[in-house]
Amino acid sequence: MTLQVENIAREIETETGTIHYNEVGEGHPVVLLHGGGPGATGWSNYSPNIEALSRNFRVIAPDMPGWGDSVAVDFNTVDHVEVAVQLLDALGIEKAAFVGNSMGGHTSIRLASERPERVSHLVTMGPPLQMGPFIFGAGGGLSEGLKIMYDAYRDASPEGIRRLVEIMVYDKARFAGPELTAERSEAALKRREHLDNVIAAGPKAPIPIWADKSKLSGITAPALLIHGRDDRVVSFESTLFLAAHIADARAVLINRCGHWAQLEHADEFNRLVTDFILNN
Template identity: 80%
Template sequence: MALQQNDISRYVQTTDFKIHYNEAGEGHPVVLLHGGGPGATGWSNYSPNIEALSKHFRVIAPDMPGWGDSDAVDFATLDHVEAACQLLDALGIEKAAFVGNSMGGHTSLRLAAERPERVSHLITMGAPLRMKPILFGAGGGPTEGLKIMYDTFTDATPEGMRRLVEIMVYDKARFATPELCKLRSQAALKRPEHLRNIASAAPKAPIPIWIDLDKISDITAPALLIHGRDDRVVSFESTLFLAAGIPDSRVHLINRCGHWAQLEHADEFNRQVIDFVTHH
């Protein structure tokens, strides 16, 4: 029987936040950090991955503060890295492998650079960097995908979510299904205060604090940098920049893949993560 979210749903109180998270498996802790789009949660971003990874590791997939069933936050003061460290402390975890998609990938990068004692392995998928033209399109404006993402914070209807999902993936016919769009819409509209908080703080939200690009070369954790060749949210060149700067890094670039490598190529992603964390 496939793993069900109700079976692994948990809550924990940290110093500053009540955080909802999903937990399964035993062994070395692997924390899966979701992206920053409306309707993003630990489960919605990683439902095809949690069960496979939990056969090898202790998998933790939180809803970060400001998303899902976790506390609402003020994006003027939110520090994703501090929130992640508070989660580790509350769960009694000293060091973990961090796997991050998009915003979660950026948080993982900052953790590896600023709190290296908490990160055993660094794995990113489509991690954004605040540099031109990597995150920004022609004329210095946001990329096509980021424009649609921000629009969806004020239109999280199933139709608005369809436009978002279609820009996030390469294979629209397979992944931008009415069922997925409806589920993500329901997840987003369940907590309208999250949508309002991000929309009102944009463009500072959903990432209020950006990594200092000069610190990328200081990252000592082994890094696996995954990116979709067809990503229209964050250009794959950002991952090439990271690979040039992180000493112990390798790149896995996937053709016919958008911003959600862990969903579009779930089996390949799971194999890569299991092998990397097991053997590095």
């Protein structure tokens, strides 16, 4: 079976507004939260993973408010944790495994620390942490990848998105092809109000509410922390920091891998996540 996105696309109403999502499979619910770059969607962030994970789980990959086909939002008021909880409530799900890349990983960390009763498992790939005033590693300030991400919000043309995709991955020749860059550019440009919202919000977007690091040690869900050794967006030290503070955590550092471990090493990622959720 090869999934087609149009066959698994759904919409549901929440207190925040309409949430567009993809759903397939049966079993324990697994929610895949995408990153914060322009043109990101549940499908574009997880297209090589959804079908594989759906063999064992009920997989749900939403577009967060402002991205994809979900409701537009004001970055000064939206709380992604509340949006995720509203989505669970609307779908009748008490507890789910949360898998999050980048911004989605940060949301998943907040969920596990602030709403532990809703999170059965925590899986992150390259989640940013506010180690200081926007410090993402030893250099301080915005990382090279984050600078290019904000440039892409100003120029979401295929060329602007190509530069973004190239900084996100280790193997540019394989993963920064015209199909992905065109798909993400089209998704970004059809939501120009979202691009403007991010630019207006400045560096606090797309994460206006940061996780409280003092609460990390209180996370009780088992955690699988995956990070690319060659991540130029969020330094892998952020995952080492998480592993040192979450009691039931294991970290996987993958060489020759950038910010999108779930795309660059999809087969390994799918095996890791499946085994982790089934056996913890």
